[in-house]
Amino acid sequence: MSSKQEEKKESGGWKEFFWNPRTHELLGRTASSWGLIILFYVIFYTFLAGMFCLTMYVMLLTLDDYTPTWQDRLSTPGLMIRPKGEDLEIVYNIKNTESWDQYVQALNAFLTPYNNSQQVLNNDACAPNQYYFQEDSGNVRNNPKRACQFNRTMLEECSGLADPTYGYGSGEPCVLIKLNRVIGMLPGKDGQSPYITCGAKKEGSVPLVDVSYFPPNGTFDLMYYPYYGQRAQVNYTQPLVAVKFVNVTLNTDVNIECKINSNTITEFSERDKFAGRVSFKLRINSD
Ligand SMILES: *[C@@H]1O[C@H](CO)[C@@H](O)[C@H](O)[C@H]1NC(C)=O
Ligand SMILES: *[C@@H]1O[C@H](CO)[C@@H](O)[C@H](O)[C@H]1NC(C)=O
Ligand SMILES: *[C@@H]1O[C@H](CO)[C@@H](O)[C@H](O)[C@H]1NC(C)=O
Ligand SMILES: *[C@@H]1O[C@H](CO)[C@@H](O)[C@H](O)[C@H]1NC(C)=O
Ligand SMILES: *[C@@H]1O[C@H](CO)[C@@H](O)[C@H](O)[C@H]1NC(C)=O
Numbered sequence: 001m002s003s004k005q006e007e008k009k010e011s012g013g014w015k016e017f018f019w020n021p022r023t024h025e026l027l028g029r030t031a032s033s034w035g036l037i038i039l040f041y042v043i044f045y046t047f048l049a050g051m052f053c054l055t056m057y058v059m060l061l062t063l064d065d066y067t068p069t070w071q072d073r074l075s076t077p078g079l080m081i082r083p084k085g086e087d088l089e090i091v092y093n094i095k096n097t098e099s100w101d102q103y104v105q106a107l108n109a110f111l112t113p114y115n116n117s118q119q120v121l122n123n124d125a126c127a128p129n130q131y132y133f134q135e136d137s138g139n140v141r142n143n144p145k146r147a148c149q150f151n152r153t154m155l156e157e158c159s160g161l162a163d164p165t166y167g168y169g170s171g172e173p174c175v176l177i178k179l180n181r182v183i184g185m186l187p188g189k190d191g192q193s194p195y196i197t198c199g200a201k202k203e204g205s206v207p208l209v210d211v212s213y214f215p216p217n218g219t220f221d222l223m224y225y226p227y228y229g230q231r232a233q234v235n236y237t238q239p240l241v242a243v244k245f246v247n248v249t250l251n252t253d254v255n256i257e258c259k260i261n262s263n264t265i266t267e268f269s270e271r272d273k274f275a276g277r278v279s280f281k282l283r284i285n286s287d
Contacts, residue, residue: 079278088280158242194262
């Protein structure tokens with residue numbers, strides 16, 4: 001055979017493979033063979049789609065409207081501060097009103113829902129030093145659930161009411177601390193509420209700082225727990241602890257660390273040095 005003939009045969013072979021008029025085969029398969037393959041895939045994918053829908057349906061059935069199925073089970077919930085500057089810094093100059101006005105504005109906005117008038121309207125006056133349990137009875141939902149009043153006046157000198165600058169203008173700034181919400185968490189036992197302590201971190205020369213706490217002793221009262229979630233406890237008001245820094249060494253970076261103390265929340269672990277505590281830089285300039 002010459003190479004030309006060979007070429008012709010080969011191209012004819014390709015053509016024949018695509019459509020063979022003799023055997024009526026398309027790409028090497030007969031119409032019924034193709035039909036069976038298509039039928040197989042149609043059934044196969046219908047089956048897969050059905051499985052997917054069934055799985056989704058079962059999953060949605062098991063989801064609870066009121067509590068997330070997947071929730072971080074932290075032994076130590078996080079703390080956060082307000083006002084929250086960039087990089088957890090509170091840096092300002094007493095003489096420059098504009099440098100601290102942003103903090104005052106942030107606190108005003110944050111504390112608006114805490115106004116006594118608002119709290120009386122939304123929430124209950126609960127008994128202190130005990131949990132406010134509102135459990136469901138079996139499948140019968142006890143919803144919506146009530147929440148306890150946290151009055152703005154409880155922050156006393158840090159409420160922004162008597163002193164609308166929250167101490168920023170006089171170099172004794174207030175910082176609010178909140179404990180991250182964890183559904184169902186019971187943060188204390190035997191009527192002892194968890195409380196916040198703050199101090200300057202010892203790095204070289206220890207700067208001076210005295211701290212006052214509001215409410216007294218810096219407690220998150222047990223009445224605000226357990227938290228049942230935003231859907232169930234619609235008017236929940238997160239309790240706060242205000243810390244007021246007095247006699248702060250001026251013109252110096254003071255690294256403050258605040259932590260939660262509790263008889264049920266375990267001490268921080270080596271694995272997570274940030275659990276149950278928050279650190280931030282405080283610097284008050286005076287010139
Ligand atoms: C909350 O109280 C502050 C200070 O008294 C007041 O300026 C503000 O208008 C009040 N806000 C609401 C929503 O009542
Ligand atoms: C909150 O303030 C209102 C009005 O000032 C008062 O009636 C209520 O008892 C206070 N609640 C608490 C828990 O102190
Ligand atoms: C939430 O607050 C509103 C008033 O703002 C009140 O009418 C409602 O009853 C409260 N709901 C619950 C569950 O406490
Ligand atoms: C604050 O703590 C002290 C000592 O632990 C205690 O005697 C006092 O009753 C506490 N005050 C409040 C308001 O809980
Ligand atoms: C702040 O320091 C001054 C003098 O160093 C002292 O007299 C005052 O008692 C201190 N205030 C507080 C609240 O510690």
